[in-house]
Every structure is written in C-alpha cells, then in structure tokens.
Amino acid sequence: MNRMQKIVSRAKQELEVNEKSRSGEVRSREKLESNLTKYEYTKTRVIPITGDTLKRNRIISMDKTDLRAVRFQMLRSKVLQQMRKKEWNTLGITAPTSGAGKSLISVNLACSIAMEGNQSVLLVDMDLRKPSVNKYFELAPEYGMHDIIEGNASIAKTLINPGIDRLTILPGVKGVLNSSEQISTPFVKELITSLKERYSDRIVIFDLPPALAGDDVMVFIPYIDCSLLVIESGSNKRHEIEDSLNLLKEKPVLGTVLNRADTAKDTFY
Amino acid sequence: MYEEDEVEPLPSNLLPTLNRFKWYIVAATPLLLLCSLVVILILPSIYRAPARVMVETQQIPSDLVQSTVTAAASEQIDVMRQRVMTRDNLLAIMNKYDYFGLSSASPLEINLTLEEFRGQVALNIVSTIKGRTKVAIGFLISFGSKDPAIAQAITNDLVSLFLSENVKARTERASETTEFLVAEAGKIRAELDQIEATVAEFKRTNKDNLPEHLGLYVEMREDTRKRINENERMINGYQEQIRSLTTQLTLVKEQNGGFGTNQSELVELKKQLRLLQLKYQPNHPDVLNLRDKINLIAGGGNSAGDLNSSSAAEIDLENQIAGLKDTVTILEKETSNERSKLEDLEQRIIKIPQVERGFVSIKRDYEAKSQQYETIVSKTQSAEMAESLEQERKAERFILLEPPVLPTTASQPNKKKLLLLAFGFSLGLPIGVVGLMGLLDNSVRSRRAVELIVGENPLIEIPYIEVPEDIVRRKKYMLYSSAGALAFVLCLITIVQVFVMPLDTVMYKTIEKFGMQGYFR
Ligand SMILES: Nc1ncnc2c1ncn2[C@@H]1O[C@H](COP(=O)(O)OP(=O)(O)OP(=O)(O)O)[C@@H](O)[C@H]1O
Ligand SMILES: [Mg+2]
Numbered sequence: 001m002n003r004m005q006k007i008v009s010r011a012k013q014e015l016e017v018n019e020k021s022r023s024g025e026v027r028s029r030e031k032l033e034s035n036l037t038k039y040e041y042t043k044t045r046v047i048p049i050t051g052d053t054l055k056r057n058r059i060i061s062m063d064k065t066d067l068r069a070v071r072f073q074m075l076r077s078k079v080l081q082q083m084r085k086k087e088w089n090t091l092g093i094t095a096p097t098s099g100a101g102k103s104l105i106s107v108n109l110a111c112s113i114a115m116e117g118n119q120s121v122l123l124v125d126m127d128l129r130k131p132s133v134n135k136y137f138e139l140a141p142e143y144g145m146h147d148i149i150e151g152n153a154s155i156a157k158t159l160i161n162p163g164i165d166r167l168t169i170l171p172g173v174k175g176v177l178n179s180s181e182q183i184s185t186p187f188v189k190e191l192i193t194s195l196k197e198r199y200s201d202r203i204v205i206f207d208l209p210p211a212l213a214g215d216d217v218m219v220f221i222p223y224i225d226c227s228l229l230v231i232e233s234g235s236n237k238r239h240e241i242e243d244s245l246n247l248l249k250e251k252p253v254l255g256t257v258l259n260r261a262d263t264a265k266d267t268f269y
Numbered sequence: 270m271y272e273e274d275e276v277e278p279l280p281s282n283l284l285p286t287l288n289r290f291k292w293y294i295v296a297a298t299p300l301l302l303l304c305s306l307v308v309i310l311i312l313p314s315i316y317r318a319p320a321r322v323m324v325e326t327q328q329i330p331s332d333l334v335q336s337t338v339t340a341a342a343s344e345q346i347d348v349m350r351q352r353v354m355t356r357d358n359l360l361a362i363m364n365k366y367d368y369f370g371l372s373s374a375s376p377l378e379i380n381l382t383l384e385e386f387r388g389q390v391a392l393n394i395v396s397t398i399k400g401r402t403k404v405a406i407g408f409l410i411s412f413g414s415k416d417p418a419i420a421q422a423i424t425n426d427l428v429s430l431f432l433s434e435n436v437k438a439r440t441e442r443a444s445e446t447t448e449f450l451v452a453e454a455g456k457i458r459a460e461l462d463q464i465e466a467t468v469a470e471f472k473r474t475n476k477d478n479l480p481e482h483l484g485l486y487v488e489m490r491e492d493t494r495k496r497i498n499e500n501e502r503m504i505n506g507y508q509e510q511i512r513s514l515t516t517q518l519t520l521v522k523e524q525n526g527g528f529g530t531n532q533s534e535l536v537e538l539k540k541q542l543r544l545l546q547l548k549y550q551p552n553h554p555d556v557l558n559l560r561d562k563i564n565l566i567a568g569g570g571n572s573a574g575d576l577n578s579s580s581a582a583e584i585d586l587e588n589q590i591a592g593l594k595d596t597v598t599i600l601e602k603e604t605s606n607e608r609s610k611l612e613d614l615e616q617r618i619i620k621i622p623q624v625e626r627g628f629v630s631i632k633r634d635y636e637a638k639s640q641q642y643e644t645i646v647s648k649t650q651s652a653e654m655a656e657s658l659e660q661e662r663k664a665e666r667f668i669l670l671e672p673p674v675l676p677t678t679a680s681q682p683n684k685k686k687l688l689l690l691a692f693g694f695s696l697g698l699p700i701g702v703v704g705l706m707g708l709l710d711n712s713v714r715s716r717r718a719v720e721l722i723v724g725e726n727p728l729i730e731i732p733y734i735e736v737p738e739d740i741v742r743r744k745k746y747m748l749y750s751s752a753g754a755l756a757f758v759l760c761l762i763t764i765v766q767v768f769v770m771p772l773d774t775v776m777y778k779t780i781e782k783f784g785m786q787g788y789f790r
Pocket of ligand 1: 057058095097098099100101102103104105127130132209210259260731732733734735
C-alpha cells in the first residue's frame with residue numbers, strides 16, 4: 001500500500017468514525033470541557049525525581065556540569081528561536097523507525113527548555129502503542145494519555161510534575177493496540193487544539209510514535225504546528241528519511257537530529 | 270522517483286565502520302594468528318636436500334669445433350627431466366628403499382606412491398641474463414620427504430641419473446650424427462663410382478671419336494692426302510715409261526726381222542736419253558737404264574750380230590715392262606688403301622663434335638657429385654671430431670656442483686611464507702569482514718549524508734550518551750570476552766596436547782620449524 005492509498009483509506013475511515021460518533025460528540029465535548037476546567041483549579045501532582053534517576057536514564061540536559069548538555073541547549077535554542085518567531089507552541093518529535101531515540105530526545109529537549117528559565121513545557125507522550133516517557137522518569141502513573149482519550153480520567157489527574165520547575169508531563173501508562181483509531185477520533189483533535197490554546201504560553205512537546213511504523217503520525221501531524229525528525233545513525237536508510245519527510249511536510253519540519261552519531265565527538269566544540 | 274539516478278550517492282560507510290570495529294579487529298587478529306600457528310605446527314615437516322648441478326659450457330671454442338648438441342641448456346634440462354622421470358627409473362629408485370614400502374603395495378598403491386614421489390621432486394632451473402636472453406646455467410634438484418635421510422639419498426640417486434642420462438644422450442647424439450654422415454658419404458661415393466663407370470663406358474664406346482684425338486686425326490688426314498698425290502704422280506711416271514719401253518720393244522722386234530732397225534732404234538734411244546738427262550740426274554736409275562740399253566744396242570751392232578743377241582734385248586725389255594707394271598699395280602693398291610683410310614679419318618672427324626657434347630654433360634654430373642662427396646667427407650670429419658669431443662666430455666655438460674647434504678631443518682612448510690600467510694589471513698579476515706560490512710552498509714551515518722538527503726545539516730548531532738551503567742556493562746563485556754578468549758586458547762592447547770602431540774614436543778617442533786635453534790643452544 002503506497003502512501004496515497006493509505007491517505008485515501010485513512011480519510012474514509014475518518015468519515016465513518018465521524019458518522020458513528022456524531023451522537024456522542026456532544027458528550028465528549030462536555031467531558032473535555034469539564035476536564036480542562038478541572039485542571040485550572042486542581043494543582044498538578046508533583047512527584048519529585050532525583051538527579052540520579054535522570055542521569056541513570058540518560059537525561060543529562062539538566063546537568064550543568066555535563067558537557068553533553070550543551071548539545072541539547074543548542075537544539076533548544078534553534079527550536080525555540082524558530083517557534084517563537086512563528087508563534088508556534090506545539091512540536092512533534094518523530095523518527096522513521098522505532099528505537100531511534102525520539103523519547104530520549106523529547107525528554108532531554110523538554111528538560112532543557114524548562115531549564116531555560118522563563119519557558120514552561122508540557123511533554124506529552126503521544127506514543128499510544130508504546131509509551132516510554134514514564135520510564136525515563138521511572139514513574140508508575142495511575143492514568144495516562146489513553147485514559148483521557150477513553151474518557152477514564154481527566155487531564156488534571158493525569159498531569160505530573162517531576163519536581164522540575166516549569167516542566168509538566170502527560171505520560172502514558174501502558175500501550176494500546178488500537179492506537180491509530182484512538183488518535184484519529186475527533187476528540188483527540190479537540191484535545192490537542194484545546195491544549196494548544198489553553199497553554200499558549202507553554203511549549204507543548206509531543207513524543208510521537210515512529211513515522212513509518214503506522215499511520216499515527218500521519219493522522220496526528222495536522223494537529224500540531226511543527227515537527228522534528230530524529231535520525232538514528234546507522235539504522236536509517238535514505239528512502240526511510242525521504243518518506244518520513246514527505247509524511248511530515250504537511251506542517252513545517254524544523255529540522256533533523258542525528259542521534260547516536262559516531263562523528264559527534266569529532267565535531268564537538 | 271525518476272530522478273533517483275541523478276541523486277548524489279551517500280558517502281561510503283567503509284571507514285566509519287572500520288573505525289567502529291577497530292577493537293574487534295585488534296582482538297580477533299591474535300586469536301586467528303594463534304589458530305593459524307597451531308595449523309602450521311600440525312602440518313607435517315618436509316625435508317629437502319637440494320643438489321646444485323651446473324651446466325658447463327664447451328671448453329673448446331665453438332668456432333673450432335661445433336658441438337652437435339646445440340639445444341639451449343634449459344631445453345636440454347627439460348628433455349633430461351622427461352628422460353629421467355620415467356616410471357621405470359623412479360620405481361627402480363623407490364625399490365631401493367623400504368621407506369616407500371613398495372614390496373607389499375597393491376598396483377593402485379604403487380601408482381599413488383609414484384605420483385606422490387613425482388610431486389615431491391622439485392627441479393628449479395637457475396639462469397642468468399645474457400644480453401637480452403635468459404640463459405640457463407644450471408639447476409637445483411631436490412626431493413621432499415618427511416625423513417631427511419631419505420630426502421638426501423633420493424636426491425643423490427636423481428642427480429646421478431641426470432648426469433648419466435646427459436652423458437648418454439650427448440654421446441649418442443654425437444655418434445648418431447657421425448653415423449648418419451658416414452652413411453651419407455657412402456651413398457654419394459657409390460653414386461660417384463657409377464658415374465665414373467659411365468664415363469669409362471662412354472669413352473670406350475666412343476674411343477674413335479674422342480675429341481682429344483681431333484688434332485691427331487687432322488694431321489693424319491693431311492699425310493694420307495700427300496701420300497696419295499705422290500703415288501699418283503709416280504704411277505703416271507711409270508706408265509709413261511712403260512709406254513716408251515713398249516714402243517722400243519716393237520722397234521727391236523722389227524729390227525730383228527730386217528737390218529737397220531738397230532741403228533734407228535739407237536738413234537731414237539739416244540734422243541730419249543738426252544731428254545731424260547735434261548730431266549734427271551746422270552745417276553738416276555732411268556738414265557742409267559737407258560744408257561745400258563744404248564750400249565747394249567750399239568755393242569750388238571759392233572759384234573757379229575746374230576739372232577740370239579737380238580732376242581736377248583727383247584727379253585730384257587719385256588722384263589723391264591713387266592717389272593714396271595708390277596710396281597704400278599702395287600702403287601695403285603697402296604693408293605686405294607690410302608683413300609679408304611682418308612675416308613675413315615674424315616668420318617671420324619665429322620663425328621667428334623657430337624660425341625663431345627654428350628661427354629661434357631656426363632663430365633658435369635661427375636664434377637657435381639665429386640664436389641658433394643668432398644663436402645660430406647669434410648663434414649664427417651668434423652662430426653667425428655665432435656664425437657671424440659663428447660666422448661672426452663670437453664663439450665657442454667652437467668657437473669654436480671654441490672651434492673645434497675643431510676638437511677637439519679625442514680624446508681616445508683615454508684615457515685616464512687606460511688607465517689606471512691597466517692599473518693595476512695589473521696589480519697585480513699577481520700578487516701575483510703568488517704570492510705565488507707561497511708561497504709554493504711548504506712545507512713545514514715554522517716552530517717554529510719543527512720545534508721545530501723534532507724538538503725540541510727541536522728540541527729544537532731547527539732553522540733552515544735553513556736551512563737555509568739554502560740561503563741560497568743562494558744567492563745563486564747570485556748571481562749567475559751577476554752575470559753572467553755583465554756578459555757579458547759586453553760582449549761586449543763589442550764586439544765593439541767591430547768590429540769596432536771605433547772606440549773614439550775610442540776615446543777621443540779616450534780623451535781625447529783621456525784628455525785630458532787640458534788637461540789637455544
Ligand atoms: N544517544 C543515545 N545514547 C545512548 N542511548 C540512547 C541514545 N538514544 C537512544 N538511546 C537508548 O535507546 C533506547 C531507545 O531509545 P528511545 O526509547 O528514546 O527510542 P524511541 O525512538 O523513543 O523508541 P520507540 O520507537 O520504542 O519509542 C533507549 O534505551 C535509549 O536509552
Ligand atoms: Mg519512544
């Protein structure tokens with residue numbers, strides 16, 4: 001199935017879903033409203049994470065003594081500069097294949113942005129099939145993203161502050177199999193739009209699933225402002241990168257990050 | 270996707286891959302080297318005792334005596350090899366030693382052993398560059414065996430076979446040449462004899478018309494002609510005389526019939542005498558004759574002339590006439606003889622040019638053949654000279670320069686070559702494998718590759734983010750892998766000890782195989 005066919009079938013599915021959920025739409029909207037309203041009055045749960053935990057999980061962008069943090073500061077500056085200029089506040093991070101380091105880079109970038117001083121960040125684990133943000137913080141949250149989508153929990157209940165100023169995370173708990181159906185419900189679109197609007201002073205970073213592993217990313221891309229493509233050195237082929245870029249080009253691509261680069265040491269300055 | 274062909278290819282991942290796996294290569298190389306060394310050790314040692322045989326060139330300058338064996342030395346050596354390495358020769362050598370165990374071998378085994386034997390004979394031609402061509406100056410021959418003594422003994426046998434074959438072949442060839450030439454000379458001699466016989470026969474059949482007699486014949490012809498002329502003139506003179514005597518006889522006969530006849534006859538005779546005296550000398554027989562006759566007639570007249578005296582004169586005249594006639598007949602016969610002789614001579618002279626032509630052609634054949642004969646005789650002589658040269662071994666020949674000595678170190682496995690090979694293999698294999706991996710890896714690995722695909726550099730490159738746990742893990746990995754390598758080496762040593770040979774033997778063998786005895790004495 002080539003990409004065009006995928007898009008067509010995707011659109012058809014979407015229509016069907018819309019048809020089916022027309023009656024339930026009002027209910028879901030109400031639910032969302034209540035969720036968002038509740039958030040405003042409820043204090044986000046704080047689960048402090050130690051520096052050791054972060055370090056153990058390769059989150060080094062917070063450590064001022066770690067030279068490797070500089071790389072994430074540079075990434076942060078480049079990303080923020082472009083986003084602020086265009087007044088964007090939602091950023092998706094994806095990669096052609098799984099295991100490329102999307103989650104690691106999302107977490108590190110989020111932490112780095114939070115470190116900047118006057119920028120709040122919301123890190124959302126949008127990888128419904130295989131959520132991993134919680135693992136990076138060694139969290140075992142009660143609710144996750146899919147609970148919100150399924151209507152089992154409110155956003156407020158789900159949000160967690162890992163003890164880092166200006167950083168909030170919306171983790172996942174366990175993977176679901178029907179991730180693409182969930183992501184393509186109009187509710188998700190509403191949810192994302194609301195998040196974007198409500199927290200316009202925040203940068204919202206979405207840790208996305210692999211671009212080529214399913215159609216989640218393709219469906220999700222229209223909801224956000226821009227994206228970053230992580231390339232894993234030594235495991236991504238030319239055509240994979242080209243296909244991913246094609247898929248992302250609906251919204252601006254800020255650039256690429258070459259992860260696990262062997263040449264990185266040499267070019268370090 | 271049609272533009273795919275125009276897309277610039279990504280940079281090769283060969284070097285990055287080699288760089289990434291360099292420690293693997295460094296680790297794998299000594300292990301492989303160890304394995305190779307064990308294999309080299311297990312390979313059986315082959316001893317060789319090379320003998321050096323030189324080809325000595327003709328000692329007498331070749332422009333004085335040309336050797337009949339002119340093949341290039343290298344070719345000669347090759348031919349010799351074929352002659353020496355025959356089944357019979359080799360089997361004869363092999364039968365001398367129990368080592369090959371031919372006595373109890375089946376025909377198939379014999380064939381196999383023979384093939385193996387052949388394979389172990391090494392013959393290397395040693396040559397130098399002379400001018401622009403390579404000239405063989407000798408050869409090295411050796412036999413490879415696990416037993417050094419056998420190696421030496423067999424090399425010795427082979428060398429003596431080579432040397433004797435060489436002498437045999439060369440003298441054979443030289444005497445063959447001589448024989449051929451002698452036979453050829455004999456053939457030509459026979460032909461020459463035949464031509465000589467033909468010449469003799471020709472001379473015999475044409476002996477009257479030989480050109481060399483031409484001058485003689487011409488002279489003889491002139492003489493004969495002169496003689497004929499003389500005779501004819503004489504015949505004419507005599508006939509004249511006969512006629513006058515006949516007239517005189519008639520007169521005498523008349524006088525006897527009546528007188529006075531004597532007187533007139535006398536006058537007549539005196540007249541004739543005067544004529545003759547004018548023509549001839551006074552003592553010419555004709556003149557004397559006539560004078561006698563006149564005296565006779567005059568005396569008769571004076572004496573009492575009677576019948577008897579007159580008839581005596583008559584008889585005398587008749588006798589004279591008869592004598593002259595006889596003389597003429599003889600002369601005429603002689604003349605006719607001379608004439609036939611002349612005719613014969615003329616005939617001979619006419620035939621001579623024709624004979625001469627045939628004779629010239631025969632003579633030409635003869636001369637050509639005899640020249641041929643002379644050259645072949647001289648060739649035969651020089652061939653005989655060459656043969657004696659070969660027999661006295663003054664010509665190009667093989668000399669044993671260095672006899673084989675009992676080898677003390679194994680020549681095979683060629684330690685230098687094998688070590689080099691093992692080293693190359695041990696280093697080459699991992700490098701090759703890693704290099705192949707790099708060549709086959711078409712993934713994105715560098716800024717440059719990203720730039721080529723995306724159109725701009727990546728925003729940032731993140732290296733491998735190492736955590737203390739990684740270091741612990743790496744240490745563990747290192748520990749395990751070096752333990753594994755150690756275990757491997759121990760296993761290898763155990764296997765060698767148990768299945769191949771005890772370790773002390775290994776040590777001696779290693780020392781011997783790699784020629785390090787010097788360091789341990
Ligand atoms: N630069 C890096 N240095 C060290 N380890 C890394 C690096 N990048 C990623 N990893 C490790 O690789 C594994 C996969 O990374 P990560 O989960 O971030 O990838 P992903 O793209 O989010 O994968 P998935 O598709 O499963 O979500 C993790 O264990 C992570 O710690
Ligand atoms: Mg992930």
